[in-house]
Structure formats: structure tokens, C-alpha cells
Amino acid sequence: MTLQIDFERFKSNFNELAMIGKKADGGIYRMAFNADELVAREWLEDQLQQYGLKTRRDEALNIIGRYETEANKDLPAVVIGSHIDTVPNAGALDGALGVLVGLECLICLKEQGIETKYPLEVIAFSDEEGRFGGMFGSRAFAGQLNPRIIEESVDLNGVHLSEVLRSLGVDPFQALSASRPKKDIYSYLELHIEQGPVLDVENLSVGIVSDITGLFKWQVQLVGAANHAGTTPMDMRKDAFMGLADFAHEIPRIIDENGGEASRITIGNVALYPGSANTVPGQVDFSIDARDVSLEVMNELKDACRKALSAIARRRQLRFEFVETSMIYPVACDEAMQKHLVNNAKKLALNYKIMPSGAAHDAQMVAKIAPIAMIFVPSKNGVSHSPHEWTDWHHLHTGANLMLNTLIDIAQIP
Template sequence: MDLSVNLERIKTDIHELAEIGRCRDDRGIYRMAFTDADMEGKRWLKDRIEQAGFEPRTDGAVNISAELSGSTDRPRILVGSHIDTVPCAGALDGTLGVIVALECLRCLREQGVVPERTIELIAFSDEEGRFGGMFGSQAVCGQLNPDALATLSDLDGVLLGDELRRHGFDPLGALDAARDPETIASYLELHIEQGPVLDRGQKSVGIVDEITGLFTWSVNLKGEANHAGTTPMEMRHDAFMGLADFASAIPRILDENGSARSRATIGKAQILPGAANTVPGIVEFSLDVRDTSPETLADLGNAFRKALSAIARRRNLMFEFQQKSYLPPVAADPAVVQRLLRQAEQLELTHLQMHSGAAHDAQIMGSMVPVGMIFVPSKNGQSHSPAEWTAWTDIEAGANLMLHSLIDLANPISTT
């Protein structure tokens, strides 16, 4: 079927939505979940849906959806992403997937395509985790409970429930957003890669086969603060030197216990008491570990614990850690992956089968239904910043791949 998206409409939508929450000083977008800017973005999306001739719907988790009705009541195809952002964000993360999904529905409607399966656009709430998870997709997958809805808060202590009530929503309504997995055939998501692989490889699209799992730890190394001038080196209980030893051991641990898809990052550290003339007595730091295999993640966790224990003994330190989060890896559905690859070949797109090193709503949806993801390149691998961008030709390629993949998966049976 010779159909293609309207790139000019995609451009217009991206530019318009990018102005909602834009800071004039740093040019970053501040549309964090359930802020006034986020709610304005949701209203913008609902208006766009109506202009396209569809009926916008809002569920109890404030997910926005619209559907192109199919000719049967067979399980539907969901396609989407999110429009909330991190602070000082770029214009594409999440947003591109929602806008492309809307454009696909517009294109199919305009061309009179009647799919066998209903195709539903969904824009999930709070994928970026302001309140600690992926609220919208977790609600759809039935992973929330009343206790979580009453206690979830952001880093400033603002309660999720208070924010929902401020905008006129009952927090417990999120429980009603849960879907029956038997009604969903698959979920598709288009997203910027947020890394450099496609850009450096000069590929137009990526077909995701696995989405990484991850765990994050908060680690404390405790030694003894003492005078920097009077304490001999061999008599110190220097907590920072323990961190230095651990950081230098990470490449070895990944080589011995990880895989080519393993990642480990110390992204935050605090040295106490923090004086230039004092041997550090306490170091607190974060550890983010990722891999696409749950067994490898477990092996890495054991190896990192053993390394910390050995370093603590050698440096006369104490250590403790707390697991702050865990997301299991999710494999994209092999049949969906093959259909995406086949469509990419038929469209003669340069493509790469690859894994996702970042978490996405597809990871949550993949716990319940078959999922597939399409990546488009990120210029210089940049994301979560105003420098985030993707060439229009690659956006068009990814959007057309999504359009034809939806046609394939929804099995259209007639056009008028």
C-alpha cells in the first residue's frame, strides 16, 4: 500500500508542543508530569485529536487516547509514548512517538483505510518518573494500588494525590485505568534512540529487540574523619579511597560478570564532612546498573556486593547499600520484531536491530502484552537537553515505518 505520512504536519505539531513549557532563558522545556505546563500539553493534544476528527478520551491516570475503529472487535493495537518531560528537556523525547502515532491515525483516516483491528493512540502520563515510576503505563497494566496512590511523592515532597486533586482528578481513579490484556494484541512505540549508535552508524531507524533492565543502589561507605595533615596515610580509614577503589573496579567487574550490553554508572557522590583539610569519613553514592538479561543483572549485583565488601575490609571501612529501584528487562515480541524488520526492508530503509539502554513505557507494557519499538537517530547521541534533535528525513523514515507496521499488524481488509 503506497501511503506516507505528512511530514509538514509532524513538523508543525512538534514545534507547537515544544513551546508549551519552554523556558526563554535556557530554551529547555519544563513540562514535568502534572505541572500546569503538562496539563496544558494534554489539552493541546486533545485539541489536535479533535481537529483530526477523532474523539479524545482521558482515563483515571490522565492518559490521553483516541482510536481509529476497526471492522472487528478483535484485540486492538496500541501505539504511543508520552509528552511529559524532564526539567530542561528537548522537543522530541516521548513527544515524537505521540505525534507520529497521531499522524498515522490521521493518514489512515484520510485515505479511508478500515483496519480489521482498532488502532488506538495513547499518550501515557509521567513516563519520566516525577513520582518514581511510569505512572500512566503502570496504571494501564494494573500495577498500582491504593497505598501507592496515597504515598507517592516527588523529590520535593509533593504528593501525587495532591497534584491529581489540584487538577480535578480523583487519585483512586487511576485504578480504573487498568486494561484487560486480552483486549490488546500489541503495543508499538516510536522513540528517539537517546544514544549515539544509529547516528554514528548512519542508520535511519533501529528495531529494538530487547529493553534493558536496571537496578539502582544508594551506597554508603563509612570510615573515620580525621586531620589531613596529622593522620599518616597507612593509618587512615578514608571513605573516598574506598569509592575510588570501587570505581576503578567497575570495568573489570563488567568484563568478568557482564555482557556487551552491560552498563554501570556512578552518577552522584557526596563526600562528608566535605572539608579540604579533612580525611573523608563518609561517602554516599549512587550506582546504576543495566543489562538486558535478568541473570546477568543478578550476577552483576552479587559481584558489586563482593567488591564493596572486599574494599571495605581492605580500607577498614563499613559499607551498606539500599536498592532504590528495579526494572526487569523486557524482550520485544519476536514476531513483532520480524514484522518491523520486514517493513523496514520493504521501505528500503537503512536499519539496525538493537537493544534499548533506556527504559520506556514499552518496558511496562511488555510485562502484559507483546511490544515492539522503533528508534530514530539522536544527533550526537544527545537527549534530555535542548540540544536533543533528529534529522527530519529520519523522523519521516521512522514515521513511515510506523505507519506501514500498523497497517501490517492491524490487518486492513478494505479501503473506500
């Protein structure tokens, strides 16, 4: 037996949520805990309550809907999760899709009177996208927060997370009580757009995630000497920008020698000082974002980046410093849960691919306390974090049905 979601209801909910935080430029601005995200939270709670699902907010302001019976209420839960906060000028799918699919799955099972061995939960995690650093809610859920993280979390405008939570009437340090013990969580599923081009290019319906990339971020500073652009001979310069340029050209070699197919290194933010057109740059600050699904490879990439930058600094007579601003460890998805996904993809006659995730997800945090699995649906032209982000309706329908049928297999009908 295979089940189908109520796709018209799903579309209606999708379109309603997509309008919350949408601005004149077509983008959605539902950053964590801003006014529009708070409206979206209320909307989601209204939907959960409308369909008779037990609804609560935990101490980290994660929104949790639960479908349980008298027979299973004391057993560990099978959880579907994602987030409804967005980056600035976002599309309608990233994060929200997973929550809406989870909502629809629980509604379907409740409406049809299908009882499972394990209770079911859908969770919208707080601040996945990183207004205050990212994955706040799932880190709290998995017991990965500490007081220092809460104290130091601040957005780009200098607003502290603790201030925002207090303005909502919440003690920020209560988030430390949101952690769930391993015995309470049986497994975790997440559905997400791929945020890359692979499924779209290969014309595949779904991706079954094998591993989720780890990543480290560095803030790097190269310091030389600012000087006159006209009077300083080329061979006498201590040009900080040239050090950056040298390192940028080293990246392909570093990946070839120390990385693998899943390796990525990106310089995404650069600031030159003093920033004058007729001055040799005396300092450059830049970011490095490096990713792989293997911790061993990540460590090799770290060593290679450090050695390359040190050598360049010596050659260019620069001072090299860096700070590691974040480190997220890679995780492997549970093999048994992957098999459930593969079996159901075959039953539904879907074209699928087993693939790694190059983006981080809440699942990465939950993996600390429970086995995890993820489903990807195609991103048209590989676009994400943009108003142009889109997935064809039939792919959304397909992914949701795969989630629904796999959920039943994992949660088990007694």
C-alpha cells in the same frame, strides 16, 4: 502498496508542541503535571478531537485517542504509545515524538478511509520521565501499580503525587482502575529517538529494537571516620571516599567478568560528609545505576557489586550499607512484530539495524500485557535529555513512514 504520512502537518504539530514549556535557556520544562505539561495535555486532546478521534483520559490521566469502526470496536486494540512529559531542560523529541507519530498515523488512516481489522489507539502516558518515580501511566495501564507506590511517590521537592492529583480533582487511588486486561490489547508499538550514538555513527535510518534493558538502582553508603586532614596519617584513616574510588576502579573488571556487551554500570550521584576541604571524609553516599538486557546478567552484576563493596569496606575499615531503590526487568520485543518491521524497512529501502535499547521505556511496562515492538531513529551525536537533542527531519519522516506501514500490517486490513 506503501503509505506516506502528511509530513508538513506532522512538522507543524511537532513545532507547536515543542513551544509548550520552552524557556529562555532553550530547554523544555514540561515535567509531569506542572502547568506547562497540563497545557500540552489540552493541546494534544484538541488535536485528537479536531480530527474526529475518540478522546478520553483514563484514571491515571493517560490521554487516549482511538480510531475504531462499527465492525472492530469490540476487538482488542493495536496501541501506539509514548509520553509528552519531559525532564527539566529537555529537548523536543524524547517521548513527544512517539505520541506525535502515533497521532499522525491515526489521522492518515482515518482521512484515507483505511479500516483495519483491529481498532487503533494512541496513548500519551503520564509521568514517564520520573518526576514521581517514572512510568506512572504505563504502570497503571499494565496493572503494575499498588496503593503503596501511589502513597510513597514524591518528587525532589518533597511534593507528593497524591497531593498533585488531588489538586487536579482526581482521587489518586483511582489510578488503580486504569489497568487494561490482556484481552483488550492486541499489540503495542513505540517510536523513540535512540538516545545514544549508534545509529548516527553508523549512518543508519532506523533501529529495530530486539530487547529493552532492565536496570537496578542502589543507594549506597560507606561510613568510616571523619578526621583532620593534616594530622591523620594515611595508613590510619577510615576514608569513605577512598572506598568509593576503589569501587569505581572495580567497575570495568565487574563488567568484564560478569557482564556483557549490553552491560552498563554508572555512579551518577555522590555526596561526601562532612564535605570540608581539610577533613577526611567520614561518609559517602552514592548511587549505582546498572543495566543489561538479560535478567541473569543483571543478577550477576548485583552479586559482583555487593561482593566488591563488601571487600573494599573490610579492607578500608568501613561500614557498607545499600538500599535497592528500583528494579525494572528487561523485556524482549515480540519476534513476529520485529519481522513486520524488518519487512517494511526492506519495502521502504531503509538502512536499518536490529539493536537493544539501553534506556527504559513505557513499552517495558506494557510488555506485561501485550506483545511489543519499538522503532528507533538516530539521535544526532547521541545527545538526549538536552536542548541540543535533535534528529534530522528526513530521519523523522522515515521512522514515521515505517511506523505507519507496519501499523497497517499488524492491525491488518480485513
